[in-house]
Amino acid sequence: MNTDSRSQTLPQVEAAIWDELARAVGDKAHAWRTPVLATAAPDGADARTVVLREALQPEARLLVYTDTRAAKVHEIAACPAGMLVFWSSALGWQLRCKVTLSVEDSGLEVSSRWARVKLTPGAQDYVSPLPPGAPLAAVPEVQRASREYFGVIGIRVDSLDWLELRPQGQRRARFDAEGARWLQP
């Protein structure tokens, strides 16, 4: 939900942000469904597009799926701090989230989601014989590994930096452990 009201309060803005995150999970056309996740890599920074799978507002927690052999999984193990960046031209909203990342490859959180994913065409993303990024001698053939490498990246949102671009002016706000405040855009 976007609103034209310039008198919107900070709690209303924060609630609207979480509404959009929840909407993005279920709407393949929503631009916020595919944010960019940035992590620290051994040689600097790394970033890639991911699909937002769940948005749990009470815990300020987001979920993304991954092949557990992917580079990002090793990067998260070495440094759990990351950034998740969303942009929607329809909303005119950029959202930059400072996040703490963790990867689960077993347990109920993983098995319950894999039980659903494995029935879909998307399951092939987690069953390739070679890890993501492995060099190939030729154009790949579709092959299936003897097991799956499905994992869940848990994303704790530590702070939200929201920027709204509007013809009538920009607005920016931050939401974190220190509270909510307006910022100069």
Ligand SMILES: Cc1cc2nc3c(=O)[nH]c(=O)nc-3n(C[C@H](O)[C@H](O)[C@H](O)COP(=O)(O)O)c2cc1C
């Ligand atoms: C639209 C789009 C959505 C993607 N979603 C995911 C995803 O949800 N999880 C994932 O691990 N990779 C996803 N990828 C692939 C990643 O961007 C990346 O290429 C891959 O995960 C390897 O990244 P890494 O080597 O940094 O781990 C997606 C790519 C695109 C273009």
